[in-house]
Amino acid sequence: MVLAHEIVVNGDFRIKPVELPEDSLEKKVKEIVHKAFWDSLSVQLSDDPPSYDHAIKLVGEIKETLLSFLLPGHTRLRNQITEVLDLDLIKQQAENGALDISKLAEFIIGMMGTLCAPARDEEVQKLKDIKEIVPLFRAIFSVLDLMKVDMANFAVSSIRPHLMQQSVDYERKKFQELLEKQPNSLDFVTQWLEEAADDLMNQKYKNALPAGGGAPGSDDRPVPNPVAVQNYAYLKLLKWDHLQRPFPETVLMDQSRFQELQLQLEQLTILGTILLVTFSMAASGISSQANFAEKLKMIVKILLTDMHLPSFHLKDALTTIGEKVCLEVSSCFSQCGFTPFTTDKETVLKGQIQAVASPDDPIRRIMDSRILTFLETYLASGHQKPLPTVPGGLGPVQTELEEVAVKFMRLVNYNKMVFSPYYDAILSKILVRS
Numbered sequence: 014m015v016l017a018h019e020i021v022v023n024g025d026f027r028i029k030p031v032e033l034p035e036d037s038l039e040k041k042v043k044e045i046v047h048k049a050f051w052d053s054l055s056v057q058l059s060d061d062p063p064s065y066d067h068a069i070k071l072v073g074e075i076k077e078t079l080l081s082f083l084l085p086g087h088t089r090l091r092n093q094i095t096e097v098l099d100l101d102l103i104k105q106q107a108e109n110g111a112l113d114i115s116k117l118a119e120f121i122i123g124m125m126g127t128l129c130a131p132a133r134d135e136e137v138q139k140l141k142d143i144k145e146i147v148p149l150f151r152a153i154f155s156v157l158d159l160m161k162v163d164m165a166n167f168a169v170s171s172i173r174p175h176l177m178q179q180s181v182d183y184e185r186k187k188f189q190e191l192l193e194k195q196p197n198s199l200d201f202v203t204q205w206l207e208e209a210a211d212d213l214m215n216q217k218y219k220n221a222l223p224a225g226g227g228a229p230g231s232d233d234r235p236v237p238n239p240v241a242v243q244n245y246a247y248l249k250l251l252k253w254d255h256l257q258r259p260f261p262e263t264v265l266m267d268q269s270r271f272q273e274l275q276l277q278l279e280q281l282t283i284l285g286t287i288l289l290v291t292f293s294m295a296a297s298g299i300s301s302q303a304n305f306a307e308k309l310k311m312i313v314k315i316l317l318t319d320m321h322l323p324s325f326h327l328k329d330a331l332t333t334i335g336e337k338v339c340l341e342v343s344s345c346f347s348q349c350g351f352t353p354f355t356t357d358k359e360t361v362l363k364g365q366i367q368a369v370a371s372p373d374d375p376i377r378r379i380m381d382s383r384i385l386t387f388l389e390t391y392l393a394s395g396h397q398k399p400l401p402t403v404p405g406g407l408g409p410v411q412t413e414l415e416e417v418a419v420k421f422m423r424l425v426n427y428n429k430m431v432f433s434p435y436y437d438a439i440l441s442k443i444l445v446r447s
Contacts, residue, residue, distance in 0.1 A: 065107040205261040209246035213237040239440040244392040263432040290365040335363035
């Protein structure tokens with residue numbers, strides 16, 4: 014289920030060759046075993062007369078691998094491989110001292126060149142330069158391993174359109190099987206939806222308070238509709254504490270993608286806040302300079318690039334950003350003939366930029382709220398085009414925000430298609446209790 018989901022959701026999904034970490038025990042053991050294997054082959058071929066038992070087994074493996082690359086219509090190639098790499102005939106030739114290993118290797122390399130992806134042409138060509146049999150066989154198996162990965166990725170790309178049609182039912186069926194084995198597999202989902210419903214009802218309750226301060230009874234709290242609760246629940250995933258809280262079961266396969274969106278939005282919030290305070294402090298004239306606004310955005314984005322790394326220190330980065338922003342603003346003022354940007358204003362702007370480090374900074378909180386409002390509006394629109402109007406102050410980061418919104422919507426829509434029956438059942442109980 015995880016593999017099928019990854020293929021459908023991640024258009025860039027590729028199977029990659031296994032690369033063991035340098036100096037790892039596994040890598041060392043593998044190298045020792047492989048060396049012993051190829052040394053043994055070398056000894057057998059050096060005997061007088063040579064022993065070909067080991068080599069013939071390897072030819073058999075190569076034969077099966079080459080045949081696995083063929084499509085049903087490759088009849089001629091199949092016949093060629095079967096005829097030339099006929100193991101019974103090769104054994105007879107070996108027993109009679111008439112086996113020409115080099116000739117077999119030449120055929121194998123030629124067939125690999127026919128079947129490989131264009132990206133492997135260079136590796137296959139290099140095989141022709143290896144004259145010693147044992148290093149040649151070793152290199153052949155290495156290239157065949159790469160060709161297996163290429164074939165697997167070709168299969169993935171071929172199956173993707175069919176999976177797209179079947180995946181919703183397939184994933185739901187697999188999850189149902191899991192649920193039957195582990196009935197508690199919706200516990201975290203239930204908790205997640207309950208919190209979203211409570212948050213929404215509390216918001217609506219506050220908005221419903223009369224101006225005179227008389228509160229309606231607790232039983233009179235407005236009950237939100239199930240779709241609004243689901244949408245709000247998805248927004249909560251963008252503020253999730255991944256270290257302290259288990260992720261809801263039905264979105265677990267996409268946890269890394271939600272984490273990535275969360276980091277992108279946090280970076281976007283800080284970027285948007287810095288640009289807003291800069292353009293507010295530097296007067297409206299400077300924000301209308303399109304080239305300058307774009308240049309300033311790129312500078313700040315670059316300095317925030319490593320926000321996801323544990324070694325990143327936001328306060329230090331904001332100090333650097335403050336210095337750089339003031340330098341760029343002063344330069345722009347000078348070039349445009351504006352009144353010089355005073356030292357006092359520079360000090361205030363640097364202070365405002367430094368204050369963005371705190372999640373409780375009022376301007377940062379406003380930007381964060383507007384971004385979430387935009388995403389909520391987009392979810393509620395049902396993916397209709399064009400995108401909703403970007404709230405005030407977010408204009409400079411509109412392109413980046415819309416890109417994140419599209420990714421978010423794609424994840425949410427697919428998740429809803431698969432798991433909405435479970436959400437509807439849970440919410441029908443939660444909202445009735447409320």
